[in-house]
Structure formats: C-alpha cells, structure tokens
Amino acid sequence: MTKEQKAHVIQDAVEHIQRSTGIYVLSFSGLTVEKADELRGEFFKIGVDYKVTKNTLLKRAFEQVGGYDDIYPYLVGQSGVVYSYDDPIEPARVLKKFLKDNENMLTVKVCMIDSEVFDGTRLNDLAMLPTREELIAGIIGCIAAPASGIVGAINGVITGIVNVIDAIEKQQQDQAA
Numbered sequence: 001m002t003k004e005q006k007a008h009v010i011q012d013a014v015e016h017i018q019r020s021t022g023i024y025v026l027s028f029s030g031l032t033v034e035k036a037d038e039l040r041g042e043f044f045k046i047g048v049d050y051k052v053t054k055n056t057l058l059k060r061a062f063e064q065v066g067g068y069d070d071i072y073p074y075l076v077g078q079s080g081v082v083y084s085y086d087d088p089i090e091p092a093r094v095l096k097k098f099l100k101d102n103e104n105m106l107t108v109k110v111c112m113i114d115s116e117v118f119d120g121t122r123l124n125d126l127a128m129l130p131t132r133e134e135l136i137a138g139i140i141g142c143i144a145a146p147a148s149g150i151v152g153a154i155n156g157v158i159t160g161i162v163n164v165i166d167a168i169e170k171q172q173q174d175q176a177a
Helices: 003-019 033-045 055-065 069-074 090-101 120-127 132-176
Strands: 022-027 049-052 080-084 107-113 116-119
Touching (some): 033 049, 055 069, 069 107, 090 107, 090 120
C-alpha cells in the first residue's frame, strides 16, 4: 500500500469517525466471506457502514480526531469497524442477532457510543436499550399524562356541576307538583 493510499484510508476513517454517533470494533477471524456479505447486507439495511481497516491506520485516524485514547488497547488482530450515524444502538441489535445465529464467527472488541467506551462484552446490555423512537414516545407520554389528567379532572367537575343542576331542577319540579 502506497503512502497516498494509506493517507486516503486514514482520511476516509477520520470522516467516518467524525460523523459517527456509534462505533463498534469487531474481530472477524472466524467470519466466512458468505457470512461477511450477509452481515454487510444487514448493516446496509439500517444505514451503517462496515469497513475493514488496518489497526495502525485506524489508530492514526482516531489520533487525528482526538479523544479516543481508551479505544487503542482494542486495536489488535483483525479489525472491522462499524460506523453508525443516526441510531448508535441499532448496530448492537444487528450484531446480537448475528452472533446468536452465527456463534464464534466474530467478536465485538469494543463499542463507543457518544464518546463513552464499552467493552465488547456489554453488547447485550447495549442491544437491550430502547430505540430513539421509543425514548421519544416515552417522553411524549410523560408530558401528555398530566395534561390528560387535568382534562379528566375538568370533565369530572363539569359532570358534577351538571348532575347538581339536574338534581336541583328535579327537586324544584317535585316541589311544584
């Protein structure tokens, strides 16, 4: 690989790192070509990139971006990198499912979610986190709950007033008769 090619690979990795909200570094030593293509297809469906990059070039890219010192010890052996741009947790779900169906084909070395580094053994914990949409729905539900309670209370008061007025009217009719 020429210096220009290496510089291009490093620059490409820097761009991916800067755009990413989630980064997963994988060891793929047991992965067959067929299964690698299957995994790439799953990643493509959710809009994430999967790249195989030499560790030395990947380390240089992380150094250029800065703030990734905790990830360096994991850059040994073969490394494939998953870059997630929108939902940083979705690749964890894909990897969990893939590992369940294809044991011992790859391992997750390290995960980095919004500048927090997690050992690859925490993949299951990450995969169980709610999606962004689920979190938003929960927040909206929490905000809407007090409002619906107020509406219910107002309706209860109005219903009570209407019942009192009806009772008074019925009582007056009974007295007039």
